[in-house]
Amino acid sequence: MVPGLLLVAALIAVACSSDDDAAPDTTTETTTTTTEPPSEGDGELVIGVLLPTTGPGAQLGQPMIGAVRLAVERINEAGGVLDEPVRLVEVDEGATVSSATTGFETLLDEGVDAIVGPASSLAALGALDVPVSAGVLTCSPTATSLLLDDFPDNGLFFRTAPSDSLQAVAIAQVAEQTGTPSVSIFFIDDAYGRGLTDAIESSVEARTMSVRHRVGVPVGESEIAPYAREVLADEPNVVVVIGDADAGSRMLAALGDESATWTPSLILVNDAVRAARSSQRIVDLPDDVRERIQGVAPLSAPPETENFTGAYSAHAYDCVNLIALAALQAGSDAPGRIATQMSSVSVGGSVCRSFSSCADRIAEGLQLDYNGVSGELNLSTRGDPRRARFEIFTFEEDGSDASNGLVLEVSSI
DSSP states (O other), rough: OOOOOOOHHHHHHHHHHHSGGGOOOOGGOOOOOOOOOOOOOOOOOOEEEEOOOOSSSHHHHHHHHHHHHHHHHHHTTTBBBTTOEEEEEEEESSSHHHHHHHHHHHHHHHSEEEEEEOOOOOHHHHHTTHHHHHHOOOESSOOOGGGGGGGGOOOEEEEEEEHHHHHHHHHHHHHTTOEEEEEEEEEESSSHHHHHHHHHHHHHHHTTTEEEEEEEETTOOSSOOOHHHHTTOOOSSSEEEEEEEEHHHHHHHHHTTTTOOOOOOOEEEGOOOOOTTOOHHHHSSHHHTTTTTTEEOOOOOOOOTTTOOOOOSSHHHHHHHHHHHHHHHHOOOHHHHHHHHTTTTTTEEEOOSHHHHHHHHTTTOOEEEEEEETTEBBTTTTBBBBEEEEEHHHHHHOOEEEEEEEEEEEOOO
């Protein structure tokens, strides 16, 4: 989605959604993986890191790698796991499914017990069967694709960033707050756009609203005006625009061009459209259209209390702590046994916020509820956060984006 080196916000969209998720529909036709006999472990927890250090994703990957290193440093200062220091093995995810596949294979050859990564949803969809087949768990800090919700992972794939299914709930929640009885959805007609649109429709209807109209724009369509006119024909109060930075900004531009006939009271956009910041299309929007745009995005900035930076670095940090705490809880570095404890250490027990304090509770025989630096995780049995925080962003006159300071707490429905 992102050509060349863009701002970190654009790279977030690459890792989390948009073109990463807009893979051909065949990406959902994943065959059932065959898992190798489970490893019994050797007493040393080895964590692999598969995050981008080269290519456009490096601006997102490098801060996350720094957070992973910091987490391991703190874990080892607290005595390590199973009385041994945790060891890291780092491999570049690269920018393609092929490079991610090679990276997974390299980490498995190194004998890792768990992997933090990949960053890209597309890499996860295309290469996750490699560690799953080997019986090794992975924890992605950024891969939010809806298509991963039902991936046949044998209970070995976890996320600390929320699935786009929660973003759909957040979008529906913002729409509901307007008091509108219905919304119209204007979306890019690919696997990503259709999936998120379906999820939004389900979330909207769960709130006694309805979807008034769905209009999909075919991938590669150069003339979007007719589709914009179709969306606006029945004068909707709220229009939800779903796309990546390019398609999303083109759809917004088309709505702007047709605004003389009708302008919705609110135009809601998904997080990937945020990467269109400073796009000339955003700058050229009529003021009254741009001022009605609000976007919904996962809250990804690390807390000010932590000495690491970068979007989703907090989520990478939490992946490491979850893996280490699950290994402690299991009393083993065997990947399968760690995986069985990943969800349980994040919900329903004694609340703790650091590895050292959580390790003390395990030593006392207590069940944990690790609340990480990215927020309350509460992983479901599927391995996804049950709740997440989302921020609302807008576009300024110069095309830049800004948070309006509102944070939504969203739970699965």
